[in-house]
Amino acid sequence: xxxxxxxxxxxxxxxxxxxxxxxxxxxxxxxxxxxxxxxxxxxxxxxxxxxxxxxxxxxxxxxxxxxxxxxxxxxxxxxxxxxxxxxxxxxxxxxxxxxxxxxxxxxxxxxxxxxxxxxxxxxxxxxxxxxxxxxxxxxxxxxxxxxxxxxxxxxxxxxxxxxxxxxxxxxxxxxxxxxxxxxxxxxxxxxxxxxxxxxxxxxxxxxxxxxxxxxxxxxxxxxxxxxxxxxxxxxxxxxxxxxxxxxxxxxxxxxxxxxxxxxxxxxxxxxxxxxxxxxxxxxxxxxxxxxxxxxxxxxxxxxxx
Amino acid sequence: xxxxxxxxxxxxxxxxxxxxxxxxxxxxxxxxxxxxxxxxxxxxxxxxxxxxxxxxxxxxxxxxxxxxxxxxxxxxxxxxxxxxxxxxxxxxxxxxxxxxxxxxxxxxxxxxxxxxxxxxxxxxxxxxxxxxxxxxxxxxxxxxxxxxxxxxxxxxxxxxxxxxxxxxxxxxxxxxxxxxxxxxxxxxxxxxxxxxxxxxxxxxxxxxxxxxxxxxxxxxxxxxxxxxxxxxxxxxxxxxxxxxxxxxxxxxxxxxxxxxxxxxxxxxxxxxxxx
Numbered sequence: 001x002x003x004x005x006x007x008x009x010x011x012x013x014x015x016x017x018x019x020x021x022x023x024x025x026x027x028x029x030x031x032x033x034x035x036x037x038x039x040x041x042x043x044x045x046x047x048x049x050x051x052x053x054x055x056x057x058x059x060x061x062x063x064x065x066x067x068x069x070x071x072x073x074x075x076x077x078x079x080x081x082x083x084x085x086x087x088x089x090x091x092x093x094x095x096x097x098x099x100x101x102x103x104x105x106x107x108x109x110x111x112x113x114x115x116x117x118x119x120x121x122x123x124x125x126x127x128x129x130x131x132x133x134x135x136x137x138x139x140x141x142x143x144x145x146x147x148x149x150x151x152x153x154x155x156x157x158x159x160x161x162x163x164x165x166x167x168x169x170x171x172x173x174x175x176x177x178x179x180x181x182x183x184x185x186x187x188x189x190x191x192x193x194x195x196x197x198x199x200x201x202x203x204x205x206x207x208x209x210x211x212x213x214x215x216x217x218x219x220x221x222x223x224x225x226x227x228x229x230x231x232x233x234x235x236x237x238x239x240x241x242x243x244x245x246x247x248x249x250x251x252x253x254x255x256x257x258x259x260x261x262x263x264x265x266x267x268x269x270x271x272x273x274x275x276x277x278x279x280x281x282x283x284x285x286x287x288x289x290x291x292x293x294x295x296x297x298x299x300x301x302x303x304x305x
Numbered sequence: 306x307x308x309x310x311x312x313x314x315x316x317x318x319x320x321x322x323x324x325x326x327x328x329x330x331x332x333x334x335x336x337x338x339x340x341x342x343x344x345x346x347x348x349x350x351x352x353x354x355x356x357x358x359x360x361x362x363x364x365x366x367x368x369x370x371x372x373x374x375x376x377x378x379x380x381x382x383x384x385x386x387x388x389x390x391x392x393x394x395x396x397x398x399x400x401x402x403x404x405x406x407x408x409x410x411x412x413x414x415x416x417x418x419x420x421x422x423x424x425x426x427x428x429x430x431x432x433x434x435x436x437x438x439x440x441x442x443x444x445x446x447x448x449x450x451x452x453x454x455x456x457x458x459x460x461x462x463x464x465x466x467x468x469x470x471x472x473x474x475x476x477x478x479x480x481x482x483x484x485x486x487x488x489x490x491x492x493x494x495x496x497x498x499x500x501x502x503x504x505x506x507x508x509x510x511x512x513x514x515x516x517x518x519x520x521x522x523x524x525x526x527x528x529x530x531x532x533x534x535x536x537x538x539x540x541x542x543x544x545x546x547x548x549x550x551x552x553x554x555x556x557x558x559x560x561x562x563x564x565x566x567x568x569x570x571x572x573x574x575x576x577x578x579x580x
Contacts, residue, residue, distance in 0.1 A: 016482045017405035020395040024452035025411060031430065031449050032418050038429035095323075102316050113566045114324050120562045120569065121331070123511045124529040125555035128536055128547055129334040138347035140333055174327070182574045235424045238513040238529075246537035260424050260514075267428050268518060276428050284425035291420040 039284070042277035061278035071279070073254060074262040077165075081240075081258065082233025084169040089225045091173055092180025093218070097210070099181070100188045112185065116178035123175070127242040130171045134158050141170070158243060164252030168240050175239075180225055187221035188214065220297070227294040234286050235260055259283050338362070338552045343545035361545035362553075368546060371553055373524060374531040379557075381446055381527065382509040389453035390501045396452075397460025397497075398490050402469070403482060418454045424514070431518055445519040446512070446527075456501045459576065463497040464490060500572040503565070510558055528554055 006014065043061055045054040065071045099111045118126070133140040134157035145153040157167030191214065199209050237260040240250055248265040250256035259279060266276040332352055337343045338361050340354035348355050365371070399405070400412050434445045471493070472485045480488075491498075516527040523531065532554050536547060562569055 013403070014405045017399050017403040017408075020399035020403070020482075020486070021411060024392050024396050024415070024457070027448065027452040028415065028418055028454075031452075032421060032426065035426040035429040035433060036421055038433070039426055042429060098316055098320055102313055102320070107317065109567065111320050111324065112570055115327065116570055116573070117559075117562070118327060119573075120507065120558055122529065122555045122558050123513065124532045124536075125551040128532070128551035129330055131536070132334070132337070132347065132544060132548065133330045135347065138349075140330055140350065143350050174330075179573065182570060186574045231422075235422050237424070238511075242513070242533045242536065246533055263424070263427070264514075267431070273428055273432070280425040280428060284422065287422045287425070288420050295420075 036284075039277045039280050042273055043281045045274055047273040047277075057274070061274045062282075064275060065278050065282070070254065070257070071262060074257050074259050075282075077250075077255060078234055078236065078258040078260075081165060081168065081172075081236060081256075082230050084165060085172045085176070085233045085236075086226060086229050087169065087173050088176045088180040088229065089184075089222060091177040092182075092225070093184045093222075095177065095181040096184035096188050097214070100185060112182070115181050118175050119178040121175075123238060124242060126171065126175055127239055130174070131158065131243055134167050134170070136160075159252055161253035161255045164255050168243060168256060171239060171243065183225060184218070184221060187218055191217045223297050224294070227290055227297065231287055231290050231294070234283065234290070237261055237264070334548045335552055337544060338548040340545060343548070344543050347544055361549040364543070365546040365549040365553070369531065369535045369550055370523075371528075371531075371550065374526060374528040374554075375557070377443075377525060378510060378528040381443055382506055385447055385450045385509050386502050386505040388447065388450040389456060389505050390498055392451050393453040393456025393460045393501060394464075394491065394494060394498070395486070396457040397464050398486050400457070400461045401464040401467075402472070402485075402490075415452070415454050415457055418452075427514070427518065434519060440519050441521050441525065443520075443525065446516060453501070453505075455576075456505075459501065460494065460497050463494060467493050499568065500576060503569050503572045504576055506561070507558065 041054075044056060044058060046057050046060070047054055095115055099108055099115070102108055102111075136142060136154050136156040136159065139157070141157060142153045142155055145155075155163050157163050157170070195213055195217075196209055199213060204212065236258045240256050240258060241248065241261060241264075244251035244256060248257070248261045248269055250258070250261055260283065263276045263279040263283065266272045266279065333350065336352050336354050337347075339357055339359070340348060341356035341358040341360045342348045342354075343361065396415070400408065430445075431440075434440050439445055467490065472489050475485045475489060511529055512527060513529045513533070517530045517533075520526050520530070523534070526534070532550055535550060
């Protein structure tokens with residue numbers, strides 16, 4: 001047992017070290033770990049509107065959720081919208097390939113900065129602007145399409161249940177393609193150039209090189225963007241909430257209501273904390289699974305301390 | 306060789322056209338915001354206002370207290386960024402350079418938080434702050450910043466690469482770890498500081514869900530929520546003023562971006578890959 005006792009110096013060393021991390025640790029305990037345990041507990045209880053008076057009801061909240069067609073629809077909406085949102089990957093890849101191909105120059109710097117611009121614009125401004133861009137009558141997109149079709153196009157990009165998912169996806173891709181481009185571009189530029197030179201000598205053309213060298217070398221970049229894109233998509237809330245006018249129902253016949261909007265509705269509009277906590281747990285499990293895949297792919301926690 | 310040059314020109318032109326298409330909605334919005342004829346119906350498309358005027362901005366100034374929201378957001382963003390970056394550096398330093406019992410445990414304890422989406426603890430966190438009677442203040446927006454997990458991870462890997470020999474002179478003079486941290490580590494970590502600060506400023510400026518939930522007084526609200534609430538109320542049928550508000554609230558971050566463009570692009574690219 002003697003070697004477990006600390007010398008005075010070691011004790012001092014430990015106290016100093018802990019003085020650097022103790023505030024953050026307490027913060028995480030109080031604001032992350034404890035609330036997370038509360039979420040689990042609430043999800044198994046019936047909770048009064050005031051947030052007190054718990055009554056254990058087992059998995060009733062979960063059963064109740066899955067018996068609601070609106071919740072099941074929110075899950076499927078969220079998955080569909082997340083997958084549609086993955087369009088940012090090919091779009092960003094296309095931008096990156098084009099920007100990369102003009103060579104390292106001032107012009108490349110300009111495009112890099114310019115294409116990333118939409119991502120830096122305050123979200124709420126973007127949503128306000130796109131509410132007008134996507135208007136059925138007189139909106140920019142419909143005007144633009146009318147030019148091509150040759151007759152007046154009237155599509156309710158945000159109101160028509162058939163098109164609303166495309167409407168919000170357009171906004172999502174417009175905002176996030178620049179980010180995807182940046183990640184794609186730095187991945188592209190990390191591919192050793194001599195592979196391409198060797199391929200040129202073997203007589204490969206540009207398309208061969210793209211398919212046989214570039215794309216296989218981008219696998220980890222694509223999977224990173226895929227996983228993080230799905231994680232962001234699952235917790236999607238702000239853009240749809242604002243663009244449909246601060247409405248947790250999401251408008252467009254409910255085709256836009258995501259899981260988080262559903263949770264919001266049952267937390268703050270018609271509070272039923274037990275049900276909304278059960279919804280939160282389901283969201284948590286989805287994100288957890290994806291994050292674990294991400295950790296496996298990127299070797300995040302392998303990093304030795 | 307000639308073909309190569311042609312391809313280069315062609316690609317550049319394509320990139321330019323796509324760039325114009327991307328920024329077209331923004332240019333249109335700016336034009337509408339200065340257009341007196343954009344009231345309850347939209348005028349036909351034009352990048353030059355049909356009836357140029359500042360009316361929409363004057364109307365917006367009466368409908369929404371933007372300066373107040375700006376001020377609130379600037380205060381909270383500044384405080385939050387300073388807290389988050391400082392504590393990320395402190396933790397990063399401890400995990401990179403110091404020896405202590407339970408180091409591995411606490412490191413995993415922190416990183417595991419990344420797997421818990423903020424949204425999944427929204428309800429209990431809200432109730433917790435309500436029990437503490439701290440709702441409708443900025444405190445719930447700020448307390449969480451005392452642990453910046455992603456920043457800790459990022460700072461740790463950067464600080465690890467700072468050679469130990471630099472700190473030795475301080476230790477020899479009898480200086481403490483805090484002395485090393487303040488006089489050696491912080492000055493050498495400025496690149497990390499600026500990257501993390503940029504990421505924090507962007508995310509604080511755009512914060513929406515949490516301020517919406519915890520703050521009920523309009524006077525205390527952040528810019529994103531304030532503008533979205535304005536958008537959803539009855540005045541919002543007037544396009545011109547609404548777009549004037551959209552343009553105004555986009556200006557601060559765009560201004561920062563224009564000044565720090567290369568740096569921001571680099572920060573985002575690096576943070577994305579490491580994430």
